[in-house]
Amino acid sequence: MDAGQGPAGHRQTGQRPTGERRTAILGAAARLFAARGYRGVTIDDLGRAVGTTGPALYRHFPGKEALLGEVLVDISDRLSRRGRELVAGAGGPRDALEALLRGHIEFSLDEPDLITVHDRELGNLTEEDRSRVRRLQRGYVEEWVGVLTELRPASRPAALRASVHAAFGLLNSTPHSRGALSRDEMAALLLRMGSAALLAGDPVPGPG
Amino acid sequence: MDAGQGPAGHRQTGQRPTGERRTAILGAAARLFAARGYRGVTIDDLGRAVGTTGPALYRHFPGKEALLGEVLVDISDRLSRRGRELVAGAGGPRDALEALLRGHIEFSLDEPDLITVHDRELGNLTEEDRSRVRRLQRGYVEEWVGVLTELRPASRPAALRASVHAAFGLLNSTPHSRGALSRDEMAALLLRMGSAALLAGDPVPGPG
């Protein structure tokens, strides 16, 4: 039915297996937006970062806003999808919580740029992209809230949601403490702290 | 030696007791920078927010950058000064930690705008302002680290520092969970979570 290739049917030199440039631009965008903010990065900066000039970007994306949109939707999508999978595959709420913590920590240690951009740049999105990202974020939060509901039945949903946001703040702090600890030490520390914080939400922690 | 008034020797109508306009501009700057980011706010926005036009701002500040500088230095200064006082007035490390937590929570609930701007806009500062802010922030962090050192003698300084940054992330999450809980409920929740997180830093929490 078709030639079996993606939208751009190139090969041979191995330079463009499919959308390599596109992916490179998205990566550079995440990195630069994290470092200098959306408004602090110009089209020319982005082009230069991937070895072309600025306007070449318009061959791959309709504009700067769309670029940011794609980056943010991608992060939110990966986080929420991962959360759903982890919870589904866990044995019980305790297991699920640890899996969520480990998953989020892995993400924040591997991709601090994406974490940084994640809710710093919501305001620069199209109305449509913004609501997409918000919906995905809400879904991810509710995944955590669902697990916490089983572990802290005495807490109201509003308190659980606030707890989850607070835990995200804790877990996402890695961009602020770069390099002091090894990756494994940092992961272990965040796991202990995050776990303790989330389970400390109830005024009376012991059994009902 | 002088007329006994500030730099602007006005009164009578009661409109400008001293630098009222100046203070209003700083407040508007904090609010608008928090909402839309430094680059997303124009001089005209700032003027309009305080009932004048944009260029009037230059009668009070040398430029937009100086405005941001003053806001950030002010926050950092208040936080670190407060931290020093609280620790000095505490009975022991346990007391001091609780005082630091309560103080920081109060600040973040009372001035979410300042918290939001605090480390989001460091990159837009003059080199000089940036290093001033960094020095103040470091002092504040070290205040916390000093207290934690007594409570968790088994932890290395790097781990303590990372713990403190993580706790700040947790405590500063309030802008993300607005209005769901009452102020007092939120304060209590953050105190429990922050305390648990900071004391959970050691692999083995018990004595020796």
Next chain:
DNA sequence: GAGGGATGTTAATGCTCACTAACAACAGTG
């Protein structure tokens, strides 16, 4: 080897915005 699509390049274009100029109002002081 001509046609065509994908991808780049350089040169506009037009808007936004920080900052400056030139001028006005006004209060307190001699």
Next chain:
DNA sequence: CACTGTTGTTAGTGAGCATTAACATCCCTC
């Protein structure tokens, strides 16, 4: 009431920047 300093106002001015136009390449297909 002239004098002066403070604070505003309305028009520039010039730089930066996203986007578009017009024009090259290159590769693949026929």
